[in-house]
Amino acid sequence: MKTLKTQVAIIGAGPSGLLLGQLLHNAGIQTLVLERQSAEYVQGRIRAGVLEQGMVDLLREAGVSQRMDAEGLVHDGFDIALNGQLTSIDLKALTGGQSVMIYGQTEVTRDLMAARAAAGAITLYEASNVQPHDLKSEQPWLTFEHEGQAYRLECDYIAGCDGFHGVARQSIPAQALKVFERVYPFGWLGVLADTPPVHAELVYAKHTRGFALCSMRSPTRSRYYLQVPVEEKLEDWADERFWDELKSRLPNSLAEQLVTGPSIEKSIAPLRSFVVEPMQYGRLFLLGDAAHIVPPTGAKGLNLAASDVSTLFRILLKVYREGRLDLLQKYSAICLRRVWKAERFSWWMTSMLHQFPQADAFSQRIAESELDYFVHSEAGRKTIAENYVGLPYEPIE
Numbered sequence: 030m031k032t033l034k035t036q037v038a039i040i041g042a043g044p045s046g047l048l049l050g051q052l053l054h055n056a057g058i059q060t061l062v063l064e065r066q067s068a069e070y071v072q073g074r075i076r077a078g079v080l081e082q083g084m085v086d087l088l089r090e091a092g093v094s095q096r097m098d099a100e101g102l103v104h105d106g107f108d109i110a111l112n113g114q115l116t117s118i119d120l121k122a123l124t125g126g127q128s129v130m131i132y133g134q135t136e137v138t139r140d141l142m143a144a145r146a147a148a149g150a151i152t153l154y155e156a157s158n159v160q161p162h163d164l165k166s167e168q169p170w171l172t173f174e175h176e177g178q179a180y181r182l183e184c185d186y187i188a189g190c191d192g193f194h195g196v197a198r199q200s201i202p203a204q205a206l207k208v209f210e211r212v213y214p215f216g217w218l219g220v221l222a223d224t225p226p227v228h229a230e231l232v233y234a235k236h237t238r239g240f241a242l243c244s245m246r247s248p249t250r251s252r253y254y255l256q257v258p259v260e261e262k263l264e265d266w267a268d269e270r271f272w273d274e275l276k277s278r279l280p281n282s283l284a285e286q287l288v289t290g291p292s293i294e295k296s297i298a299p300l301r302s303f304v305v306e307p308m309q310y311g312r313l314f315l316l317g318d319a320a321h322i323v324p325p326t327g328a329k330g331l332n333l334a335a336s337d338v339s340t341l342f343r344i345l346l347k348v349y350r351e352g353r354l355d356l357l358q359k360y361s362a363i364c365l366r367r368v369w370k371a372e373r374f375s376w377w378m379t380s381m382l383h384q385f386p387q388a389d390a391f392s393q394r395i396a397e398s399e400l401d402y403f404v405h406s407e408a409g410r411k412t413i414a415e416n417y418v419g420l421p422y423e424p425i426e
């Protein structure tokens with residue numbers, strides 16, 4: 030077995046792992062990233078694409094914002110469609126000047142991979158059997174295999190950035206964790222197409238046939254989603270059926286303008302709310318999807334990963350530079366305060382906008398009335414806007 034050493038071992042090369050790695054590397058703190066999949070596989074995943082100002086700022090701070098600043102689309106608002114009518118949520122006016130950036134997670138990942146390679150920092154792709162050890166000691170270590178060689182990696186801290194199905198959370202004794210979970214009885218069928226977006230802004234549409242979302246990646250690339258039952262099969266959704274169903278759920282004015290075309294990606298994702306507490310165990314810290322999942326309705330998944338990264342980065346900076354070991358034990362509580370607010374917002378938007386198959390007639394009217402109230406009251410729109418652009422990051426002091 031070969032022995033390697035680093036300061037912060039990072040499990041997972043998704044946005045959490047790569048962004049943390051870049052910030053630490055720039056600050057002169059050594060990292061090694063271990064990723065189970067190949068670089069091509071990581072690069073090929075299509076995910077969400079709405080970045081809060083806090084994440085945009087963090088990418089700039091990490092020095093990986095050049096392409097995002099050139100190609101990302103700044104959006105000052107989005108629309109909600111209810112009963113065939115569009116209402117604008119004017120983010121900028123309602124929040125005193127804030128907006129969001131449309132830039133795909135796929136692109137964020139590509140930029141971070143390129144920056145890490147250019148900086149000469151190491152990512153070991155296709156690393157198998159990653160296993161953390163001695164988490165409660167001052168010298169935690171990991172074992173893994175890479176290209177047929179077994180390794181022992183010694184480090185100061187381990188960042189578990191390995192997503193919902195990763196090994197980091199699973200290596201914490203079950204009795205040390207409390208799990209909070211809600212599984213929704215539907216999923217999102219997503220289609221990516223090289224067609225111009227149907228509307229200048231994102232459209233979140235509530236309809237009796239189910240929820241629909243019109244999003245985009247660029248002026249020539251659209252991303253659309255439909256609420257479907259969880260057990261739905263992808264092969265039952267030929268492009269034509271998808272476009273017809275999307276049109277039926279949009280206000281007429283939009284449906285008439287929808288440009289259809291062949292899908293370049295199509296997938297079904299289940300919807301889930303999930304939080305594990307605490308987000309740390311000894312010298313192992315959980316970040317992003319390893320610690321929490323939100324349904325995509327509020328566009329919060331990637332943004333929560335970024336706020337966890339910001340928190341751990343600023344804590345580790347003070348630990349290495351000022352010896353502030355006391356901050357380490359605060360990581361989970363700081364993250365969870367923001368995580369739960371985003372969990373609440375994502376759950377709430379999901380509840381208002383979707384059709385729940387088991388809901389009785391009364392519950393359906395309440396959900397309709399709730400959305401109607403929030404969308405048509407300035408106070409209501411303010412609440413939606415404040416959460417959508419992202420709640421502030423807590424300072425690390």
Ligand code: APR
Nearest residue numbers: 041043044045064065159191192195196317318330331334
């Ligand atoms: N060993 C090494 N790597 C692993 C392991 C393991 N045992 N298990 C998983 N991984 C890798 C995955 O292959 C993946 O590349 O960890 C990475 C985790 O990346 P993501 O799932 O993208 O999670 P995260 O970086 O936290 O990003 C959160 O992704 O799912 C979206 O909505 C979510 O947008 C948010 C973002």
Ligand code: PHB
Nearest residue numbers: 077078244325326327328
């Ligand atoms: C997306 O563009 O993929 C997207 C946008 C907004 C959401 C979810 C997904 O709420």
